[in-house]
Amino acid sequence: MTTIAPEETAAREAVFDATVAADERIEPRDWMPDAYRSTLVRQIAQHAHSEIIGMQPEGNWITRAPSLRRKAILMAKVQDEAGHGLYLYSAAETLGTGRDELLDKLHSGRQKYSSIFNYPTLTWADVGAVGWLVDGAAITNQVPLCRCSYGPYARAMVRICKEESFHQRQGYELLLTLSRGTEAQHAMAQDAVNRWWWPSLMMFGPPDDESSHSAQSMAWKIKRHSNDELRQRFVDICVPQAEALGLTLPDPDLTWNDERGHWDFGPIDWAEFREVLKGNGPCNEQRINRRRQAHEEGAWVREAAAAHAAKHGEATR
Amino acid sequence: MTTPHPAEAPAPTADTSARPADWPLWEVFVRSRRGLSHTHAGSLHAPDAAMALRNARDLYTRRSEGVSIWVVPSAEVTASSPDEKDSFFEPAGDKPYRHPTFYEIPDGVHHL
Numbered sequence: 001m002t003t004i005a006p007e008e009t010a011a012r013e014a015v016f017d018a019t020v021a022a023d024e025r026i027e028p029r030d031w032m033p034d035a036y037r038s039t040l041v042r043q044i045a046q047h048a049h050s051e052i053i054g055m056q057p058e059g060n061w062i063t064r065a066p067s068l069r070r071k072a073i074l075m076a077k078v079q080d081e082a083g084h085g086l087y088l089y090s091a092a093e094t095l096g097t098g099r100d101e102l103l104d105k106l107h108s109g110r111q112k113y114s115s116i117f118n119y120p121t122l123t124w125a126d127v128g129a130v131g132w133l134v135d136g137a138a139i140t141n142q143v144p145l146c147r148c149s150y151g152p153y154a155r156a157m158v159r160i161c162k163e164e165s166f167h168q169r170q171g172y173e174l175l176l177t178l179s180r181g182t183e184a185q186h187a188m189a190q191d192a193v194n195r196w197w198w199p200s201l202m203m204f205g206p207p208d209d210e211s212s213h214s215a216q217s218m219a220w221k222i223k224r225h226s227n228d229e230l231r232q233r234f235v236d237i238c239v240p241q242a243e244a245l246g247l248t249l250p251d252p253d254l255t256w257n258d259e260r261g262h263w264d265f266g267p268i269d270w271a272e273f274r275e276v277l278k279g280n281g282p283c284n285e286q287r288i289n290r291r292r293q294a295h296e297e298g299a300w301v302r303e304a305a306a307a308h309a310a311k312h313g314e315a316t317r
Numbered sequence: 318m319t320t321p322h323p324a325e326a327p328a329p330t331a332d333t334s335a336r337p338a339d340w341p342l343w344e345v346f347v348r349s350r351r352g353l354s355h356t357h358a359g360s361l362h363a364p365d366a367a368m369a370l371r372n373a374r375d376l377y378t379r380r381s382e383g384v385s386i387w388v389v390p391s392a393e394v395t396a397s398s399p400d401e402k403d404s405f406f407e408p409a410g411d412k413p414y415r416h417p418t419f420y421e422i423p424d425g426v427h428h429l
Contacts, residue, residue, distance in 0.1 A: 029399050076379075083376050090360045093342065099362060100339040156359070163380075302364075306340070309365035 020221055025151035028094040036220055039213065040150055041097045042111075043222065048088035049106045049113035053287050055081045057121040058130060066124060073170050074127065080163050087156040094152045107292050115273065116203050118281030125178050125185075125192035131171015133193070133200040133238070139164050140234045141204065144224035153222075172241070179246045186246075193242070194250040201265075202273045204231040235263050342391040343369040345376075347383040355387050363388075 012031040019026060026032055055078050062078065065071035089099040105111040116134055121127065142164065145157040178189035205211055205227040217223035225233075235254075242249050253266030275281065340362040346355035358377040363369035369388040377383065397405055413419050422429055 027399070029396070031399075079375075079379070083379065086361060086376055087359060093360070098339055159359075302340075305364040305368060309340075309368070312365065 020149050023221070025154060026149055027151045035216075036222075037095050039217060039220070040153065040222065041092055041095050043217075044088050044092040044095075044153055045097070045102045045105070045111050046113060048085045048092060048102065049111060050117065051081045051085035051088060052106075053113040053117045053291060056287055056290055057117055057119070057283075058127055060121050061124060061127050064124070065127075070174070077131070077167050077170065080167065084156075084160045084163070087159060088153075091150075091152040091156045103295065107288070107295065109279075109288065112277070113287075114203060115276045115281060116199050117287060118276050118284045119195070119199055120282050122195075123188050123192060125175065125188040126196070128171045128174035128178065128189065129192035129196040131167050131169075132175055132241070133171075133196045134203070135164055135167040135171060136238065137200045137203040137234055139168060140230050140237070144230075147221075147224060149221035172245070175245055175247070189245075190247050193245075193247050197250050198268065198272075199276075201231055201235070201268055202270075204228070204234065206270065206273075232262055235265050239263050340364045343373070343388045344391050344394060345369075345373040346387040346389070347373075347377055348385040349382055350384055355385065358382075360391060 013033065016026065016030065016032055016036075019030070026036075058074060058081075059078050062071060062074050065074050089102060092102060093099060102111065106113065116137075121130065139161060142157055142161050146154055146161055148154040148157065175189050175193070178185040180186075208214060208226045208228045211227050214223065214226060218226070238249065239254065251266045253264065255264050257264045276284070279285075341364075342360055343363055343366075344360050345358045347358040348355045358373075361369065361372050361376055363372050366388060370386060373386050373388055374383075378386070409415075
């Protein structure tokens with residue numbers, strides 16, 4: 001980089017601040033503070049990795065889907081997750097960090113993915129609970145990101161949110177079918193909801209007073225709502241949906257608070273969240289090993305494609 | 318004058334250290350239906366143009382969003398620089414007479 005005079009930096013910073021304040025978008029080649037860039041790369045990378053790792057818990061059930069209809073739906077959903085990962089790696093790339101570098105960091109554990117994917121999908125009903133609750137929480141988080149101040153990220157999120165809506169609805173429909181099925185099927189649906197409810201609430205991140213990046217991200221309009229605000233919104237949405245399913249949510253403290261106009265809910269086990277985050281969840285090791293293995297086993301495909309391109313003189317760099 | 322830079326990709330001063338090179342980056346443009354222009358949909362990596370087209374189909378038209386796709390190597394896109402925003406686009410700034418609303422027409426005059 002060439003050195004820039006301090007007054008020029010100040011002028012550029014003023015343009016950046018004014019653009020964000022006017023609710024306009026920052027685009028890739030605009031000047032931006034280094035910390036804004038690195039915050040975005042960290043967040044987009046974590047998000048992209050989550051989409052890619054998120055293919056595993058559900059991919060696990062493709063071969064055992066109970067009907068051709070369910071199997072086709074599940075394959076389409078898992079394929080979407082791969083697509084979402086790629087949209088996001090592209091968005092990160094506009095900030096100067098390439099996909100290969102981000103994948104390296106995922107594989108070596110230097111970057112994280114959402115903790116939720118370190119829980120196992122034990123039964124077919126888990127596919128439904130993941131669609132309804134995990135994708136539902138993701139959508140609640142992601143809809144405000146469609147207005148994120150960074151243009152390429154916001155555009156990727158618009159596309160992702162449109163596609164996620166099918167993910168959530170297929171999960172809900174799956175659970176509804178089980179819930180209205182035999183006694184054993186109903187119990188299976190209830191068990192899946194019991195196991196996925198609390199981890200889904202943890203997806204919104206630590207409480208506001210413990211969230212280290214929140215204030216700055218809100219000021220930069222990367223983030224539009226606080227963790228607790230989004231978590232409450234999700235709980236309020238889910239309670240009537242669970243009722244319509246004929247299933248209960250595993251929280252004895254769940255009560256309507258007339259004064260607040262929201263559902264009160266019980267305390268979240270943040271010790272569990274931190275353990276899973278540290279790598280001690282049920283599937284952390286399995287997920288990352290599977291990802292590395294898939295990458296290594298795909299090496300010959302990448303090499304063959306590159307060799308083919310070179311032979312036909314089309315490799316441009 | 319404009320300087321050559323990829324439209325969305327970072328300026329070439331970005332880190333290009335000794336990592337194994339990823340496939341080149343391609344910009345994808347999709348025509349959503351006949352009668353409309355191709356619109357930028359996003360970007361992707363591919364070893365060559367044929368694979369870029371196939372990847373673009375899988376990545377950007379999974380729900381029949383397109384009837385035609387263009388892929389262009391990102392490195393081949395020449396873009397105006399945001400730094401020269403003011404001077405580069407200035408000539409149009411003081412010419413409101415290029416818009417029909419600039420002109421006052423008496424009430425009752427139609428088809429104008």
